[in-house]
Amino acid sequence: MKIVDQPDNYRKVHEKPIPLMGGYAIFLSSLLSFCFVFYFQKSLFKTEVIDPQFWSLLVGAIIILITGAYDDLHDMKPRHKALMQAFVASLLYMMGFAINKVSIPYVGTVDFTMISYPITIFWFMGCMNVINLLDGLDGLASGVSLFAVITLTVSAANSGNTTILVLNLIVAAAILAFLIFNFNPASIFLGDSGAMLLGYYIATISLISNHKAETALTLAIPFIAIGLPVFDTIVAFLRRWSRRVPISSADRKHIHHVLLNSGLSTKSVVLILYAICIIFSSVSYLLILKRDGVAMIFLSIILIIAFLYAKRFGIINTEQILKRIKEDHYGNKHSSKVHVELEKALHQFEDAQSLAELWQVSLPVFQEMKLDQVIFVSEQNQEKLHWKNDLTPTNTKPEDIVDQWSISLKVFKDQNLYGKLEISMTAEDTHLRDIFSQVNSLREAIANHITRITQQKENASTEHAAQSD
Structure with missing residues (x-):
């Protein structure tokens, strides 16, 4: 069916076509396991595990999977893919997956009720795309997602939420089974369908936890747990913005590309990035234990080190960013004056x-x-x-x-x-x-x-x- 990833001698490091069926494997194994839990829910857990929100979660997952599959086959335009992601996010928002409040350490609870919809859409699209952008090496995106889901599993266990715990265990097990075949040298890739699906899972499970938990701090836990792809995405956005190239364009300045160019093997780079993910997950665990102050100190140190590393190896160019800001400020100011004179001239032309x-x-x-x-x-x-x-x-x-x-x-x-x-x-x-x-x-x-x-x-x-x- 030609659902394979072809090598391109630029960004991709594999040398032969690799199947892009990972998303299907994770989805089907999760679905079958979930059906098993649904069938035995009362005898196993003495409680009702399923509620209406899970059916909307399933429908959204199917739409994301189909969107990603189409992208794998036909290279969907970024704006069309974004529209499909926004559609799924809107659907889930109407089903109760909404960000209404967020608890921030030392600040308190921030009420987002008035702008709940755009914040929720941004959360869904952000999670789906940061995982997708990180999917550049064997086992990288799936491994990062596994650490994030494990962190959510620990959070669910700590809160005593059996429903979320079971769902997290199912997704974690599906990712782990897939990772056996996805780790270097990979015999199968996630594809856009799998990468977006994992981001979708993380976003959705987080909102279920956030909705059912007493505190909205649970939303910060997955955000920090996927800190590596979030950081990589932000610096990629700034890098491309400062150079005036399309945000969706590809380059070889992602963190894993820079590590590869330094002479490390693919396996070594992935293991190093796994270690970084464990550090981010540990910071999230500190939040689970309510040690907000210690978590913020560690997070600040990590971000400073990451920024210095990114600046040192050209992942982010602060001079270029400042130049773009200066050019835009000058350009906007100058252009405004020109447009005023131009409007005057166009009006006076009428009498010439x-x-x-x-x-x-x-x-x-x-x-x-x-x-x-x-x-x-x-x-x-x-x-x-x-x-x-x-x-x-x-x-x-x-x-x-x-x-x-x-x-x-x-x-x-x-x-x-x-x-x-x-x-x-x-x-x-x-x-x-x-x-x-x-x-x-x-x-x-x-x-x-x-x-x-x-x-x-x-x-x-x-x-x-x-x-x-």
């Missing part, structure tokens, strides 16, 4: 009766855009209109190492060519795409009004000729 008047109205826009010079060459009579910025340039670099660019744009409407705009500028912090967008708006307006002025003159000439006759 000649090309010369259109040109005079455009000059403040050129000035605010900080262009060096603009030349308009008329197609009709080769008339040349010229504007040059006489202000002293702010760039202090020598002229021979300052970037400069020029662009030539034809001014036309329909099949009528009126001339061309020649623009040049010394490169600063403004991006070419912003300048082009603004100049293009001005060009289209000039073309439209030249057409209007030309038609008015033609109409006036026709009327004058008719009166003469």
Whole structure:
């Protein structure tokens, strides 16, 4: 059926096609085990294990599994996959899986009732995607998920919640059985279906615990337990954002890629990351024991070490992030001023009766855009209109190492060519795409009004000729 992961000689480290059926194995084994528990629930536990929420959990799992399976076969677009995830999260929200309150150490209980829906959607989508993004080495995503579920199992046992305990044990056993075949060298992969399913399990089980527990602190336990993929996802987002590349694009700067590039074997890298997961799970266990202060100290130390490591090996580039922030701040501020002048010019164009008047109205826009010079060459009579910025340039670099660019744009409407705009500028912090967008708006307006002025003159000439006759 070609449900396999092909090697790509870039991000993937396996050398031959590997089946992507792990999600199906985990789902079916969990479902069969759960049906067994359902059948023997009264005789085994002397209690009702099943409630209506579990049926919605099952329906959501099936939808996620199908979505991931389609993605494995056809490479679903990220926005379509996100829509399916949001749909499942919305379905479960309506069935009572909602984040209404969260207890934060030293802060107290925070009420999220007014924004419960978006917070819940973000939680579901976050858990599903952080596990999916970490699925880059044999046994990595499944192992991290196993540690998270074990942490939730300990939490359920500590709270005496038999329902969640049984469910966690089932999922943990299914992951552990799969991990035997998924650990390096893997004979089967999770695929997007399996990775999203595990994230879905973690998100859902956490909310069941959160809903039934007296304190909402249970939500912090899985969040910290999956601290490794959460940290890796956050720095990946910042890394791609700062470089202005799509957030969904792939790269080789994830933590496991950096460790592999240092010369470690795949198995060694996975074991190191397992050890990190055990540390995060231990911090979660401290929260289970209500030792919030000690947990926060350990968590702070871990995050500082992780940040220094990420900065040292190029996983995150703080200089690039600060540069992006500075560029966006300057760009937004500068663009706002340009748009004000552009709106004024577009309004004043309505009263212009000649090309010369259109040109005079455009000059403040050129000035605010900080262009060096603009030349308009008329197609009709080769008339040349010229504007040059006489202000002293702010760039202090020598002229021979300052970037400069020029662009030539034809001014036309329909099949009528009126001339061309020649623009040049010394490169600063403004991006070419912003300048082009603004100049293009001005060009289209000039073309439209030249057409209007030309038609008015033609109409006036026709009327004058008719009166003469």
